[in-house]
Amino acid sequence: MANLTLVQAINLALSQEMEKDDRVMLMGEDIGINGGVFRVTEGLHERFGSRRVVDTPLAESGIIGTAIGLAMGGLRPVPEIQFEGFLAPAYDQICTHAARMRSRTRAGLTAPLTIRVPVGGGIHAPELHSDSPEAIFTHNPGIKVVMPSSPYDAKGLLTSAIRDPDPVIFFEPKRIYRAFREEVPEDEYTLPIGKARVVREGCEMTMVSWGATVVQCMNAIEASGRDIELIDLRTINPFDMNTVAASVCKTGRAVVVHEAPMSCGIGAELSARIMEQCFLRLEAPVQRVTGFDTIMPYYKLELDYMPDAERIGKAISETAAY
């Protein structure tokens, strides 16, 4: 066991998978000698050399498109996109090709790549460095979407993602890259993709979140003094509806929290499904605490945009009082 930050846990997962499987290779902008702009790949270039840790040209579509080719060619590429905003130029290769290759060829060719991307707000970065596009890649079928909320989860989920035969986007909540440490086993382990984690049991209400906002949810729950069940989705696509539905059928009330804009976000999907599956048990409408339906503002206002313990707290009391 070691006491690691999220950055360190990811670094450890990467190096262990590279150690174990020569097919695993890293590629991206500034990930080599520089160790990545967040230092997530620090030391890996030194250790594994430039065959396996590749500084690429500055071209996101090129990074993902060549990674798809590498994956179709039998490797397990782990491309990094420097910030989630720069998934946009790679959107076509991700949704048109990575997500479709298996179904298009009836599994004749597959694209088992793992796209690592820092995600979300809260670090006072310039525009397009603070967004949360997970719903976009969930509405587009064919690509798995994972987002850990802690160092332990990050290591286990990333290991699973790299070994997964399907393409995965692995979102790393940059706000908690170094926010806290956690005991993380030094040996390798996996955590199942598609399974949520019940962070905290409770019977008064269900709260669902993922990534950096899980921390805000915990704070809000503690401040509320209520007996709230908190579910960390961990995998956004395919999401673990059984765990969510079972919990809401038990508690009768639900709040979903995420940073992304509200409309057509994951919150909308969870809300709709909860209604479909727990309608007769619901004692209040599912409440969503999310980013607004606006552009994530420049950083002077970012904290006003992101759901915080106060806004979540309000939702808790309203839902409870309904």
Added chain:
Amino acid sequence: MANLTLVQAINLALSQEMEKDDRVMLMGEDIGINGGVFRVTEGLHERFGSRRVVDTPLAESGIIGTAIGLAMGGLRPVPEIQFEGFLAPAYDQICTHAARMRSRTRAGLTAPLTIRVPVGGGIHAPELHSDSPEAIFTHNPGIKVVMPSSPYDAKGLLTSAIRDPDPVIFFEPKRIYRAFREEVPEDEYTLPIGKARVVREGCEMTMVSWGATVVQCMNAIEASGRDIELIDLRTINPFDMNTVAASVCKTGRAVVVHEAPMSCGIGAELSARIMEQCFLRLEAPVQRVTGFDTIMPYYKLELDYMPDAERIGKAISETAAY
């Protein structure tokens, strides 16, 4: 009044706006001499010349990126993207720039462009020619999304879109490009963006749809013999929640129908909002009849993917019986 197809109504709107306003110009792949692959721009190159109807290089990001520049430079460009699948290479310019220019510059610069795109399945086309990405551009704030379901609406909405000071994606349901004709005024007129249309009043249930599926909904409603209120959303973003909520608060039951995959689709958002706003009036969970959470299959299976009168009919009976 003339009896026009959807294609003809759009063509008429384009030529009237070009006639009226020299700032309006068309650009895209094969839209000039060839009149577009669906012949929507037929005759316009001949009439307005190659200054105002421009055949561009085969590059969707280039088309939208230069259109943004044209719009910032004071024109009203109306770029065509040949099929909705090819919005993907332009995703970055649309979401990163067109949608953000006004808020980024506090309206110092704006991008009033209207992106015309054929959308949806049902014409036995190759892959990527049959998708429905409207939710993607709704989850990304800053861009208006419009989809007509009839020639009359198409003309009025497109005229409004071109005159709108904000960027608009104007989705043209290709399945009904020539499926039927309708009386369309020859004089120019506008229809408000952001306002739904109650196609048919009813008090037993509310059905919400848009684009080509409105026709399927009508068929299903007629077959059901029930008193169902049908709302055509017409504008997807910003959508007219007041009309929807008022109707569901009246009927107590709702079915939403769309072709796009279910998860995080517009149906999810409508469902969630209906619950939020009409919870105590709801007598059944909001039902969604949508595409599956899979890639739109190659055309042998496309009709199995798309919601048809039968699937909609099932949803009607289930919701009524709940």
Added chain:
Amino acid sequence: MPVDCAFEIAIERVSILDEHGVFDESLAQGLIPDDDVVKLYRHMSMCRHFDEIAFKLQRSGRMGTYPENRGQEATSLGAAYALEDKDWMVTCYRENAGLFWRGVDPEKILLHWMGDERGNNISVRATPLAIPIGTQMLHAVGLGWASKYRGEDGIACTFFGDGATSEGDFHEAMNFAANLDLPVVFVCQNNSWAISTPTAINCSAPTLAQRGLAYGMHCVQVDGNDLFAMVKVIRDAATRARTESRPTFIEAITYRLGDHTTADDARRYRDQDVVDEWSARDPMIRLRKWLEQRDLWDEGREQALRTENEIYVKGVVERAGGIEPPTTDDMFAWMYSEIPPVLDLQRRTLRTSSLGQGIDGSGS
């Protein structure tokens, strides 16, 4: 000197057997054994017949949109002949001749255009026909890279049209291959048109070949209707890729004799005169003359071949048309390595709403 020269270059154009029958013996030396030229001609002829039949299938409503390959056969066939089994061929959709030569079952290509994903499940090293223009070259770069990564000497050869070179992904693919030293051969089939768009709108430079100069890549222009020249430039490029791990950019000049696809009507935008001129440059005409001059071919063999082709393609069409239809299960079964529970519910019920269904999926 305040104004001096920063860079200087010239690009070669290669032709071996031209439209007038002029043949460069020295360049052709050892290029293709006579027997193989016969085989290649026979293959081209089969492909041409396949193309005609595919066109008719569409016209008679038995197949969706189809892009005729007519007139461009030499380009991909020359390449396929020069490549090895371990190499990847990453094509667009007008390379039937090359794909069939490599062993792709023509039935698969029909299935593809019949709207059936099974047409893309092929066992040789070839990727599925690429519908989104200009995106597949990046996959070729990755495939070549994977081979190099493993220390193997397989390469990737990718095909795309003149129009495709306007897309950003084309640029990114060329740039990756050049800067990361990857074994890739880029073949641009300049057939004068991208649907109704003439090449000048997609590239107004004097040559398309010079696209490669931007990357310091070796570039060459070749007569794409000249099978011999195609074999030569691809072989040279393949060697460069295999031994030096350096990419090459090839502009193959050819012409789309048919409409863009069956959904197109080229008379709307081009003159028949030019089409006629190019018809005279058909790769098969010159090849047949060359063979006849050397007594390797005659009208009798041509007749026999025609009958053979008819029988063969008829069989292909029957197999493609006779395949049992896909089932709705197929929409779901291939999405992920294992079907997730929420999707499985949709598969089993063919419903998107779980209304009236328990969370275990039971119910209506």
Added chain:
Amino acid sequence: MPVDCAFEIAIERVSILDEHGVFDESLAQGLIPDDDVVKLYRHMSMCRHFDEIAFKLQRSGRMGTYPENRGQEATSLGAAYALEDKDWMVTCYRENAGLFWRGVDPEKILLHWMGDERGNNISVRATPLAIPIGTQMLHAVGLGWASKYRGEDGIACTFFGDGATSEGDFHEAMNFAANLDLPVVFVCQNNSWAISTPTAINCSAPTLAQRGLAYGMHCVQVDGNDLFAMVKVIRDAATRARTESRPTFIEAITYRLGDHTTADDARRYRDQDVVDEWSARDPMIRLRKWLEQRDLWDEGREQALRTENEIYVKGVVERAGGIEPPTTDDMFAWMYSEIPPVLDLQRRTLRTSSLGQGIDGSGS
């Protein structure tokens, strides 16, 4: 001849005042009046001071990430000097010198990096600093096109780094401008680095200038630290754009003397030796020498200028720091020309759920 020449070209490199003080009188003839050289030097000096202060603001926690411009001032300033008010300048984020010359208030640039959109609301013909690399060139193409469309002779001049030339949008922009004959000047600031990535990974060709050959575009390489040479090549390019509506691609060779941004530590990936070499090529050093040789400048004026700069930049910082903070309303007010009802509800309640609210927005 079966192998002949398809294309041949050479690219020029332009230098007027080099790092050793060598000055080409004939090329400089009539280029910049002496008075203006003094003004330009003074402006550069102000920008250099602004840069230092901005750096310090970040270090002291009063501003977010900031990209130093140090060492690259001549490139954008030379361009801005050669352009006219009616022209558009479409930059990345290392072109303060040029933007300030055109009249962008330095306060706006600070506001931008302080995380405030008001920093992008500028009244001259310049677009906001571009954060997404390689995307803004397309806007320049559209802006140039709009001017041509209206029959005006304004042009667009766009700036980007060496790294940006790897992005697909760069290619699409160049291709649109070349094929549609648009009045655009493309200026690549090749400063050797894209964060930690050396130019060779982004372009392994002998020159970056040759990127333009792919489009048949006029290309030129220039010493980007040479203000005179910059003015000359931009003026030539602007004339080509204005009178022939033809684009030009300029590779301006310069060097990033500082870290990529304040979030970067360049010592991790580059040798100080090379930085020192480039420090000697600083555009300000040679310009000051040139002025002093001609008695247009001396130590006294330098001292006075320093004081002036300090006072001026201090005022800028005070104005930027003193602006009242944005309100939450600002998140909503600028999204659309008119705020839609659903968004207005979010604005008024600062809530995303309408729980407990009537459909008219009343309620909690």
